[in-house]
Amino acid sequence: MMKPLPKPVAEAKPPAPTLPPLILPPSAVIPPPISSNTAIPPVTLPQPKIPLQPANIDQAHALLQQLLPTKIKDRNGWRNDILSAFTGLKIPYEAQYFCAAIAIIEQESSWQSDPTVANLDKIVWKEIEKRADKYHLPMLAVKLALLKPSADGRSYKTRIDALKTEKQMNALFEDMVADAGKIGLPFEMKNPIRTGGPMQVSIDFAESQIRAWPYPYSYKGSLRNEVFTRRGGLYFGIANLLQYRVNYPQMKYRFADFNAGRYSSRNAAFQAALSILAHKKMGLDGDLLMYQNNQTSTTQQQLIKLAARLDMTTQAIERDLKLEKSEAFSQTRLFKRVFELAKQQTGRDLAQQVTPQIQLVSPKITRKLTTEWFAGRVDGRYKTCMGRQPNIVKLP
Structure with missing residues (x-):
């Protein structure tokens, strides 16, 4: 384990x-x-x-x-x-x-x-085509605009066709954003790179x-x-x-968090316990709240329905849920009550970590992959590495 x-500590004048x-x-x-x-x-x-x-x-x-x-x-x-x-x-x-x-x-x-990323040039052209379609622009006109020279002397089209790595792609879009006026396209060339x-x-x-x-x-x-x-x-x-x-018993849950977001494995376990109380199958994605357009998540809806059983007000439930992205959530009354009632209902302690069930979506992904797959693959590599240490420990 x-x-x-x-627990964190504080000093007088940090x-x-x-x-x-x-x-x-x-x-x-x-x-x-x-x-x-x-x-x-x-x-x-x-x-x-x-x-x-x-x-x-x-x-x-x-x-x-x-x-x-x-x-x-x-x-x-x-x-x-x-x-x-x-x-x-x-x-x-x-x-x-x-x-x-x-x-x-x-x-x-x-x-x-x-x-390197396979077919990166095709991925970029596809994204550009989507933006062109949105503005009803023919791709021929777009490609003509991208024949203009870029900061490194090559045309933007030449650079796109030669793309092999995300670093190259990031540099390309940084130049395109800075040079948007000269390129003359009516749509924004926002940098699509989110990881690197x-x-x-x-x-x-x-x-x-x-x-x-x-x-x-x-x-x-x-x-x-x-x-x-x-x-x-x-x-x-x-x-x-x-x-x-986090207090996870195995490193694989940290790997799942790396893929799905910090505390996602803990939050997915909370959703699993809640689904037992609500008698409703719920998505175990580790996201307890929705932050766009003041929407109410399924998790929040079910908790509010169970407010009387939880012996908590709607305001108290919402207050605790706002801590979902922090360590402090596991110490809230809401977290403890859900697991306490789930234990009473099932007669057993429930795991406080569950691998989130999320399908991975990215232009770079060409087959069906999930967070569970990712965590399992990384965990296998982790155990191989641990086997190379001087005092070999047999992992569970």
Whole structure:
């Protein structure tokens, strides 16, 4: 079982809002990756009491060197950037955490700092065609406009046809957005890239993270571009994966959270318990509220129907639900009452973590994949990595 984390602590005059180390104090959380059109309620960040005193750096180097796959290109460079991220984020130098990061990197990029994407040019042309159709523009006219030279001297069309990686695609759209007036197209060329780097971390998450915890590197240009560097992609990916506190018995639930959003496995378990009380099959997606257009989620609707049984007012239910994206939700009366009543109804304790049931949708995905599939694949890589540590532990 993974070790629980201590409660956050505060000091009298903190320098700025910060995020926690994984196991040792201080502890805090920030919002998970979000889409650009979704509003997530603000999360208050506790302040640190003292800086973490890390383990011996030489021992950490030696351990990470043993855990990394032997045949990856620039092995020392990967080791140094991973270790630098752990140090900057104050995450303990332990095999389980190193291996968690290693497993995600293998799954998301196969140790490519700028991973290639099959048929990326076709994906981009398809997106451009959708926008052209919306404005009733013939693609011939659009392609003629994109024959104009870009910032690197090549035409935009030539650059699109040559696309191989998301970093190239990001640079292309950054130039297209900056050069929109010269291109002369009547529609906005918004950058469609939402994730990047060797861990495919969300750009939105990186922007939230840097406001809450100091970024250890100096950089030129935008933070978005920094995510596409190896060091930046690893730093923000490791932060998203490990720099928040949950009491999961197995690492696979953290992998599911990485895919579906922080605390999604806990929230999906809450939905599973609620479905028992409501005698209604519910989607276990880990999203308890809807933040667009003041809509009421199915989860919220069922809870309000059960208000009398829960012995809670509608206002109290809504107040607790607003904590769904934080560690604090598991300590609310709502969370405890739902599991308490579900136990009374079933006669057994229910798991407080369930893998979210979400189908993955992306222009890059060409087959049916789910969060459960993702978590299982990463967990297999994690266990392989753990088998490389000096004192091999048989995992469940």
